Amino acid sequence: MKNRIFTTFTTIEDKNIAYHVTDDFTSVDKAREQLAMKYNYDRTKLKYMEQIHSNIVQIVTAQTNLYKCDGLVTNLPNTPLLVMVADCIPILFYDEKKQVIGVAHAGRNGTYLDIVSNVCKIMIGDFNCEAGNIQVILGPSIQKCCYEVSQELANIARVNFGEDVVSERFIDLQMINKKQLLKNGLKEKNITISNICTKCSNENYFSYRKDPKCGRFGGVIMLNSQE
Numbered sequence: 507m508k509n510r511i512f513t514t515f516t517t518i519e520d521k522n523i524a525y526h527v528t529d530d531f532t533s534v535d536k537a538r539e540q541l542a543m544k545y546n547y548d549r550t551k552l553k554y555m556e557q558i559h560s561n562i563v564q565i566v567t568a569q570t571n572l573y574k575c576d577g578l579v580t581n582l583p584n585t586p587l588l589v590m591v592a593d594c595i596p597i598l599f600y601d602e603k604k605q606v607i608g609v610a611h612a613g614r615n616g617t618y619l620d621i622v623s624n625v626c627k628i629m630i631g632d633f634n635c636e637a638g639n640i641q642v643i644l645g646p647s648i649q650k651c652c653y654e655v656s657q658e659l660a661n662i663a664r665v666n667f668g669e670d671v672v673s674e675r676f677i678d679l680q681m682i683n684k685k686q687l688l689k690n691g692l693k694e695k696n697i698t699i700s701n702i703c704t705k706c707s708n709e710n711y712f713s714y715r716k717d718p719k720c721g722r723f724g725g726v727i728m729l730n731s732q733e
């Protein structure tokens with residue numbers, strides 16, 4: 507029997523779910539507990555990352571919950587994967603046919619380092635997924651309207667990823683990730699990109715550029731065996 511693919515992006519209403527941006531661990535515990543109750547999963551099985559703006563992707567095991575990397579892949583059922591962000595792109599991956607899921611944290615660095623390709627390579631190489639069956643969701647994140655960087659960083663994007671990903675000093679990180687996914691053989695119709703800009707949309711998401719002291723919201727994906 508196939509597991510259902512569960513995906514969600516949390517909001518400010520779900521509170522800060524990251525330990526690394528606060529001293530108040532109790533409140534994070536509470537927020538994570540409430541999230542687990544809201545979506546009916548076992549919090550002790552939640553896999554998450556000490557995110558280091560790398561392109562390192564790891565395969566999760568049942569025993570370990572915390573990984574030092576920026577991407578995770580698994581085929582374990584009822585094992586939620588969490589990526590935490592505030593402006594960076596939370597990316598969810600799944601292959602319903604092969605029952606494999608993944609997450610990636612793609613900020614500027616992870617994007618420049620092509621982290622999405624590393625997730626695809628593991629899904630295809632280690633879990634026998636077909637590129638054409640992999641679905642990807644890019645969640646709410648800072649968009650080109652607000653993502654202004656230095657001239658030097660804009661030039662790096664222009665040279666490496668094309669003229670169309672940059673306007674003056676504004677970068678389209680979502681488009682760069684999409685180009686990288688297409689290069690791995692993924693289908694355009696299987697790539698969904700949220701058009702919510704965390705900084706200027708006034709939607710319910712934390713934005714580091716709006717408030718450097720903000721919390722983190724999350725992208726969660728799980729193979730759910732429950733009816």
Ligand SMILES: [Zn+2]
Nearest residue numbers: 651652703706
């Ligand atoms: Zn914006």
